[in-house]
Amino acid sequence: xxxxxxxxxxxxxxxxxxxxxxxxxxxxxxxxxxxxxxxxxxxxxxxxxxxxxxxxxxxxxxxxxxxxxxxxxxxxxxxxxxxxxxxxxxxxxxxxxxxxxxxxxxxxxxxxxxxxxxxxxxxxxxxxxxxxxxxxxxxxxxxxxxxxxxxxxxxxxxxxxxxxxxxxxxxxxxxxxxxxxxxxxxxxxxxxxxxxxxxxxxxxxxxxxxxxxxxxxxxxxxxxxxxxxxxxxxxxxxxxxxxxxxxxxxxxxxxxxxxxxxxxxxxxxxxxxxxxxxxxxxxxxxxxxxxxxxxxxxxxxxxxxxxxxxxxxxxxxxxxxxxxxxxxxxxxxxxx
Amino acid sequence: xxxxxxxxxxxxxxxxxxxxxxxxxxxxxxxxxxxxxxxxxxxxxxxxxxxxxxxxxxxxxxxxxxxxxxxxxxxxxxxxxxxxxxxxxxxxxxxxxxxxxxxxxxxxxxxxxxxxxxxxxxxxxxxxxxxxxxxxxxxxxxxxxxxxxxxxxxxxxxxxxxxxxxxxxxxxxxxxxxxxxxxxxxxxxxxxxxxxxxxxxxxxxxxxxxxxxxxxxxxxxxxxxxxxxxxxxxxxxxxxxxxxxxxxxxxxxxxxxxxxxxxxxxxxxxxxxxxxxxxxxxxxxxxxxxxxxxxxxxxxxxxxxxxxxxxxxxxxxxxxxxxxxxxxxxxxxxxx
DNA sequence: ACGATTCTCCAAAACGTTTTGGGAGTCAAG
DNA sequence: CTTGACTCCCAAAACGTTTTGGAGAATCGT
Numbered sequence: 001x002x003x004x005x006x007x008x009x010x011x012x013x014x015x016x017x018x019x020x021x022x023x024x025x026x027x028x029x030x031x032x033x034x035x036x037x038x039x040x041x042x043x044x045x046x047x048x049x050x051x052x053x054x055x056x057x058x059x060x061x062x063x064x065x066x067x068x069x070x071x072x073x074x075x076x077x078x079x080x081x082x083x084x085x086x087x088x089x090x091x092x093x094x095x096x097x098x099x100x101x102x103x104x105x106x107x108x109x110x111x112x113x114x115x116x117x118x119x120x121x122x123x124x125x126x127x128x129x130x131x132x133x134x135x136x137x138x139x140x141x142x143x144x145x146x147x148x149x150x151x152x153x154x155x156x157x158x159x160x161x162x163x164x165x166x167x168x169x170x171x172x173x174x175x176x177x178x179x180x181x182x183x184x185x186x187x188x189x190x191x192x193x194x195x196x197x198x199x200x201x202x203x204x205x206x207x208x209x210x211x212x213x214x215x216x217x218x219x220x221x222x223x224x225x226x227x228x229x230x231x232x233x234x235x236x237x238x239x240x241x242x243x244x245x246x247x248x249x250x251x252x253x254x255x256x257x258x259x260x261x262x263x264x265x266x267x268x269x270x271x272x273x274x275x276x277x278x279x280x281x282x283x284x285x286x287x288x289x290x291x292x293x294x295x296x297x298x299x300x301x302x303x304x305x306x307x308x309x310x311x312x313x314x315x316x317x318x319x320x321x322x323x324x325x326x327x328x329x330x331x332x333x334x335x336x
Numbered sequence: 337x338x339x340x341x342x343x344x345x346x347x348x349x350x351x352x353x354x355x356x357x358x359x360x361x362x363x364x365x366x367x368x369x370x371x372x373x374x375x376x377x378x379x380x381x382x383x384x385x386x387x388x389x390x391x392x393x394x395x396x397x398x399x400x401x402x403x404x405x406x407x408x409x410x411x412x413x414x415x416x417x418x419x420x421x422x423x424x425x426x427x428x429x430x431x432x433x434x435x436x437x438x439x440x441x442x443x444x445x446x447x448x449x450x451x452x453x454x455x456x457x458x459x460x461x462x463x464x465x466x467x468x469x470x471x472x473x474x475x476x477x478x479x480x481x482x483x484x485x486x487x488x489x490x491x492x493x494x495x496x497x498x499x500x501x502x503x504x505x506x507x508x509x510x511x512x513x514x515x516x517x518x519x520x521x522x523x524x525x526x527x528x529x530x531x532x533x534x535x536x537x538x539x540x541x542x543x544x545x546x547x548x549x550x551x552x553x554x555x556x557x558x559x560x561x562x563x564x565x566x567x568x569x570x571x572x573x574x575x576x577x578x579x580x581x582x583x584x585x586x587x588x589x590x591x592x593x594x595x596x597x598x599x600x601x602x603x604x605x606x607x608x609x610x611x612x613x614x615x616x617x618x619x620x621x622x623x624x625x626x627x628x629x630x631x632x633x634x635x636x637x638x639x640x641x642x643x644x645x646x647x648x649x650x651x652x653x654x655x656x657x658x659x660x661x662x663x664x665x666x667x668x669x670x671x672x
Numbered sequence: 673a674c675g676a677t678t679c680t681c682c683a684a685a686a687c688g689t690t691t692t693g694g695g696a697g698t699c700a701a702g
Numbered sequence: 703c704t705t706g707a708c709t710c711c712c713a714a715a716a717c718g719t720t721t722t723g724g725a726g727a728a729t730c731g732t
Contacts, residue, residue, distance in 0.1 A: 003688060014712045019690065029710060046453040050395065051688035053386040054717050061433070066419050079415045083402050087436040095455070097397070097433045100423040117382040118718095119431070252616075277613030280588075339718060350682045355720065365680060387718035390687050454688095 002043040011039055022047075062089055062303055063099045063114045064124040065107050065134070077295070078126075084296020085124070085303075092304055094121065108133050115143050122303050124148070128159075129191045144306035146299055146315065149193050158306050158315030160298055162290035164194055164272075167321030168201030168244060171270055171288065174323070175242040176209045179333045180268065184215035184240030186229040186250050195221065198246050198272065215240045219250070226253025234261045241333045242268040248275045248287055255281055255328070268331035274324050284326035292319040338379045347375055358383075398425055398639055399435045399450045400460040401443050401470070413631070414462075420632020421460070421639075428640055430457065444469050451479050458639050460484070464495075465527045480642035482635055482651065485529050494642050494651030496634055498626035500530055500608075503657030504537030504580060507606055507624065510659070511578040512545045515669045516604065520551035520576030522565040522586050531557065534582050534608065551576045555586070562586025566593035570600065577669045578604040584611045584623055591617055591664070604667035610660050620662035628655040 008018045013032065021028045021036035022045075028036075039045075053060055064082065086096035097120070099110050111134050114120045121144070125134055128149035135153050138145045146158040168185075175183045185202040188195030199216065206213035217232045219225035226245055233240055234257065245251035251271030258264030271278070274289035292298065302315050344354045349368065357364045357372035358381075364372075375381075389396055400418065422432035433456070435446050447470050450456045457480070461470055464485035471489050474481045482494040504521075511519045521538040524531030535552065542549035553568045555561035562581055569576055570593065581587035587607030594600030607614070610625035628634065638651050 048688050049453045049455045050389040054390050055689045083436045086434045095433045097431045098422045100419045117385045119385045277616050280613050280616035384718050391719045
């Protein structure tokens with residue numbers, strides 16, 4: 001309720017002394033420090049955030065841009081991640097603001113507004129593209145940032161990502177080990193790094209075991225996208241006997257397609273993300289997910305270290321992907 | 337990159353004039369206004385947010401506190417709601433910051449920090465309790481706020497809520513019309529307004545049709561809570577033939593219990609929230625959901641109007657609940 | 673031609689904090 | 703008695719904006 005000036009006046013001290021007493025500087029006597037702190041406590045004094053921010057030249061804020069493009073919002077567990085991140089940032093005196101992208105504006109626009117208006121000390125980027133203009137912009141401005149997902153940027157930047165290549169590579173080999181030969185891939189939009197790298201993992205594995213990586217169909221990373229892609233693959237002359245989907249949402253769409261097509265229920269399928277609904281689909285959807293504990297905490301830590309000036313090379317986390325064994329991947333290869 | 341002073345200097349104008357030119361005041365000539373705006377554009381000038389906030393005595397921020405208590409995060413579609421809300425607030429120059437509650441601290445603590453530090457112009461509260469200390473605090477401070485869910489506060493405040501009473505009342509009557517007599521209720525923690533009012537709706541309907549409202553069990557609003565509550569109700573000497581659950585999460589837990597108990601699959605069940613996974617449970621979960629379009633936009637609008645000083649009475653929205661007809665509620669009453 | 677009005681512009685204050693660069697006073701050593 | 707070190711405190715500047723209260727010049731009405 002009160003301000004530093006009033007508090008100082010009521011104590012017969014200068015603003016300087018009160019400020020320094022509260023901040024625990026050694027150049028104010030223990031006696032006055034106590035006196036000041038008692039008074040501040042009693043008055044319910046909290047420093048005015050805007051004033052502090054102006055003076056310290058720090059926004060005490062970190063922004064995360066929410067993608068709204070593909071109709072659906074970001075990665076799974078996204079809110080949990082944000083919440084964890086915000087909690088850990090708060091412990092360091094930073095708050096997390098969410099920066100949605102209004103229709104008609106680009107994510108770059110938003111970054112610019114936040115950065116040039118000195119509204120944030122750092123940014124958190126999700127859904128990176130292989131060539132991501134936001135990353136280029138932030139690098140040119142020298143603003144600390146961390147991305148969820150890698151990019152193909154020539155200059156390194158902090159990120160946290162799952163090793164999608166290895167995950168999809170392993171999944172493909174697993175199907176092959178089960179005897180599958182016609183292993184199809186339902187891919188996400190290839191401008192996204194995660195989608196591209198997952199496709200590459202599948203492709204490399206197919207090549208490794210000497211199979212043609214031809215059964216691939218790309219679509220938007222949504223249920224509908226997966227549905228349509230699956231229908232297309234199933235209409236091929238030589239159908240796939242197993243399907244690897246870029247995301248669980250697409251996999252769920254593909255499941256719908258499988259139910260509608262004769263013999264579709266014979267086809268093995270696996271997704272990626274471990275959505276909470278996977279346990280309830282029929283059949284329960286086998287999937288993969290990134291390992292590593294509290295993702296939000298990791299992001300917060302990386303952000304803080306980036307703000308502190310640690311080099312980008314030290315701020316890159318690539319987490320292994322683990323297999324989540326439910327049921328949908330257990331379908332024997334259909335005899336030709 | 338630049339500030340007002342540099343811009344003014346480079347133009348040979350005063351800071352005042354530049355500021356007013358950019359803000360479009362009439363007391364600067366059209367010619368200079370253009371000149372200033374061109375220069376500002378070219379320099380990529382954006383006003384420093386902290387400075388503006390300090391001077392205008394507005395934080396340009398709205399905080400939403402994320403409950404983290406029951407292990408699980410808030411209502412369904414929560415992130416979509418936040419995103420929509422943030423988008424509409426942004427159009428009015430406000431940003432949304434998320435304020436998680438660190439372990440060991442109360443939500444009240446967080447409110448206090450944000451409000452007394454002048455960090456926000458308004459707050460958005462979710463998961464209100466019948467007697468909510470956050471509401472009392474904000475009312476005492478005179479800070480604009482909107483809650484998601486009503487409270488029993490004697491002084492009115494802005495809110496958006498679903499008419500849980502009517503929804504659960506109607507659901508109960510629907511079961512009764514189907515011939516059910518032993519209609520049980522799995523209730524959420526009664527200190528939450530939503531949980532209480534839903535139980536009241538069930539109770540009132542039971543009373544209305546002359547049935548005993550005795551088959552009720554309360555638990556935490558989680559899958560596990562629903563599971564345990566259902567087990568308890570099923571172990572009663574006279575089992576329910578239909579179950580109304582306070583939330584879908586609890587209903588999903590209850591479904592698990594039904595599968596484990598002999599004859600459980602004969603029992604009709606309905607939840608509330610319309611989680612995306614409801615379509616995939618077996619059987620697909622019938623449920624209810626709040627009507628009304630973009631919830632986030634409504635919250636944003638109410639927040640802005642509250643900030644503008646409209647009286648609380650004009651800022652209360654009670655939305656009807658609609659029935660979502662899937663399959664789980666279609667079970668004939670078991671003959672006794 | 674002269675006061676009144678309108679047009680443009682500006683100096684300075686204010687927002688509330690943190691930080692710089694001392695300034696008194698005290699005390700012990702020289 | 704002087705010097706230096708130390709302790710405790712403070713005045714003033716600075717952060718970058720918005721807003722107040724005019725000031726000077728040009729224009730208008732009479």
